[in-house]
Amino acid sequence: MSLPVPDPRDRLIVALDLPSLRAAEDIVSKLGDTVSFYKIGYELGFAGGLGFARELIGEGKKVFIDFKLHDIGNTVAKGVASVAHMGASFLTVHAYPQTMRAAMEGKGASPLRILAVTVLTSYDEADLAEAGYAQGVDATVRRRVEQAGEIGIDGIVCAPTDATMVREVLGPRRAIVTPGVRPAGSAAGDQKRIATPAVAIRAGADHLVVGRPIVASPDPAAAARAVQAEIAAAL
Numbered sequence: 644m645s646l647p648v649p650d651p652r653d654r655l656i657v658a659l660d661l662p663s664l665r666a667a668e669d670i671v672s673k674l675g676d677t678v679s680f681y682k683i684g685y686e687l688g689f690a691g692g693l694g695f696a697r698e699l700i701g702e703g704k705k706v707f708i709d710f711k712l713h714d715i716g717n718t719v720a721k722g723v724a725s726v727a728h729m730g731a732s733f734l735t736v737h738a739y740p741q742t743m744r745a746a747m748e749g750k751g752a753s754p755l756r757i758l759a760v761t762v763l764t765s766y767d768e769a770d771l772a773e774a775g776y777a778q779g780v781d782a783t784v785r786r787r788v789e790q791a792g793e794i795g796i797d798g799i800v801c802a803p804t805d806a807t808m809v810r811e812v813l814g815p816r817r818a819i820v821t822p823g824v825r826p827a828g829s830a831a832g833d834q835k836r837i838a839t840p841a842v843a844i845r846a847g848a849d850h851l852v853v854g855r856p857i858v859a860s861p862d863p864a865a866a867a868r869a870v871q872a873e874i875a876a877a878l
């Protein structure tokens with residue numbers, strides 16, 4: 644059985660990495676019906692963004708809570724249960740076996756999908772070595788995806804440059820979500836393992852997370868439509 648094909652508009656997830664509710668409301672209003680799926684991470688989340696997430700869900704938008712949970716199992720399971728009650732669609736945890744098991748237990752029968760973050764897209768080989776990992780990026784991602792698959796995780800967050808390998812290891816039934824997406828000509832910023840929207844989709848990504856190239860654009864709706872058009876052409 645394969646993963647249900649996402650609605651084309653749901654393939655683009657806009658990262659609301661913004662400092663205030665006012666800034667987030669402004670971008671969401673500029674994006675209007677163009678964007679159906681938003682990601683809320685540390686910056687907005689710690690500036691009142693969880694209430695805003697509930698509002699977005701109430702207005703029919705999908706919400707991805709990107710807090711990359713990692714703690715003792717009991718704390719992870721109870722935190723995940725709270726996010727499940729909010730009605731969020733996706734939640735990230737780090738891809739450590741104990742954490743992934745606790746998250747899958749905590750979501751219970753809710754439709755919340757737990758995504759395991761493999762190796763952050765801002766990390767290259769040197770960053771991983773500096774953090775004390777003996778294996779390189781490819782081997783670490785592969786091992787984490789194998790373990791996530793054994794645990795029955797709902798999906799994986801990985802770099803678009805890892806997506807082909809992740810799809811091979813994970814099979815067709817679980818979601819692949821890729822940040823580190825950069826339309827041609829846009830600044831990489833702190834991202835190190837990046838690809839264009841077309842490359843990410845052709846590599847097997849189901850959803851692309853795009854933040855700064857859209858929210859820092861002078862015309863966020865036009866930037867979002869351009870990414871959506873590139874996704875549609877690559878499918």
Ligand SMILES: O=c1ccn([C@@H]2O[C@H](COP(=O)(O)O)[C@@H](O)[C@H]2O)c(=O)[nH]1
Binds near residue numbers: 762832853854
């Ligand atoms: O490996 C990861 C996991 C999460 N992210 C998040 O995605 C967005 C990317 O934003 P850009 O502005 O498009 O770079 C951001 O919220 C990260 O926290 C990631 O980049 N890499």
